[in-house]
Amino acid sequence: MTIKFGLIGGGVMGEALLSRLIAREIYQPSEVIVSEPQPARHNFLKQQYNVAVTTDNRLILEQTQEVVLLAVKPQVFSAIAQEVAEMIDLKITEHSPLLISILAGVPLSQLEAAFARLPVIRAMPNTPATVGAGMTAICSGAYTNAKHHQIAQQIFAAVGEVVEVSEYLMDAVTGLSGSGPAYVALMVEALADGGVAAGLPRAIANQLALQTVLGTATLLHESKMHPAELKDRVTSPGGTTIAGIAQLEKGAFRSALIEAVKAATERSQELGK
Ligand SMILES: NC(=O)C1=CN([C@@H]2O[C@H](COP(=O)(O)OP(=O)(O)OC[C@H]3O[C@@H](n4cnc5c(N)ncnc54)[C@H](OP(=O)(O)O)[C@@H]3O)[C@@H](O)[C@H]2O)C=CC1
Numbered sequence: 001m002t003i004k005f006g007l008i009g010g011g012v013m014g015e016a017l018l019s020r021l022i023a024r025e026i027y028q029p030s031e032v033i034v035s036e037p038q039p040a041r042h043n044f045l046k047q048q049y050n051v052a053v054t055t056d057n058r059l060i061l062e063q064t065q066e067v068v069l070l071a072v073k074p075q076v077f078s079a080i081a082q083e084v085a086e087m088i089d090l091k092i093t094e095h096s097p098l099l100i101s102i103l104a105g106v107p108l109s110q111l112e113a114a115f116a117r118l119p120v121i122r123a124m125p126n127t128p129a130t131v132g133a134g135m136t137a138i139c140s141g142a143y144t145n146a147k148h149h150q151i152a153q154q155i156f157a158a159v160g161e162v163v164e165v166s167e168y169l170m171d172a173v174t175g176l177s178g179s180g181p182a183y184v185a186l187m188v189e190a191l192a193d194g195g196v197a198a199g200l201p202r203a204i205a206n207q208l209a210l211q212t213v214l215g216t217a218t219l220l221h222e223s224k225m226h227p228a229e230l231k232d233r234v235t236s237p238g239g240t241t242i243a244g245i246a247q248l249e250k251g252a253f254r255s256a257l258i259e260a261v262k263a264a265t266e267r268s269q270e271l272g273k
Pocket residue numbers: 008009010011012013014035036037038041057071072073074076079080102103104124125126127178179
């Protein structure tokens with residue numbers, strides 16, 4: 001069987017994408033190879049997804065025909081680039097696989113220099129991809145063509161929504177939607193803690209907090225209502241909500257989120273240096 005999909009780095013995000021691509025039958029397990037250094041993780045991926053697993057990244061480049069997904073930490077990027085350097089020249093044919101990198105910060109110029117002349121697409125997905133509710137931004141490198149573009153679109157459409165942006169926006173995407181699930185998770189946790197502080201049993205507080213965030217997101221998504229309008233609809237004159245909002249403003253809630261996205265964007269820029 002031809003190997004169509006090679007994954008370098010079977011960690012949190014690599015697995016999130018892999019699990020969904022297999023579940024949606026974009027790739028069959030027999031068409032997939034994963035490289036992963038950790039023995040325990042190795043065995044888990046093999047058993048859970050029935051895919052081939054290796055510790056040799058060169059094998060991924062040697063065997064993969066369609067897409068190599070790079071999903072390691074940005075900090076190990078240069079080590080991997082060195083490891084596979086000798087493979088790259090052999091791989092330059094008209095059937096070169098597409099390299100998709102989801103590394104925070106690492107620019108197309110660095111990827112194209114390391115994987116000389118391979119077609120490269122830089123992407124920034126997020127963890128809700130695991131349940132098909134991801135948000136991915138992509139931008140294409142100089143050696144890509146329409147077919148590569150179509151492959152990347154198909155992969156990320158299978159795990160949620162896809163948007164194309166110019167590369168200079170990728171760090172901001174990382175600071176917002178890439179890191180955003182953590183901010184939202186923090187908010188769900190804090191809302192539930194507030195409920196517990198107000199006397200609710202923990203399980204009920206957790207349920208209320210989660211469903212409130214989910215329901216609000218769904219309402220905004222389906223109605224296309226502006227968030228400010230929804231806020232106004234909830235806020236009765238002299239009522240409970242405005243009392244809560246006044247407290248959020250005192251705690252600089254909105255400013256904290258704005259600064260969080262900016263700080264994460266700056267960190268993404270630093271990771272690419
Ligand atoms: N987590 C997220 O929400 C998102 C992450 N990203 C990006 O995805 C990338 C991966 O992040 P994440 O999945 O969170 O990180 P993880 O640490 O969970 O995954 C990285 C995986 O790569 C493995 N690895 C380390 N060195 C090598 C190597 N030399 N060859 C092959 N595999 C190796 C790691 O093994 P070991 O643990 O043994 O080191 C680990 O399993 C990052 O670049 C990040 O910026 C992008 C969007 C969202």
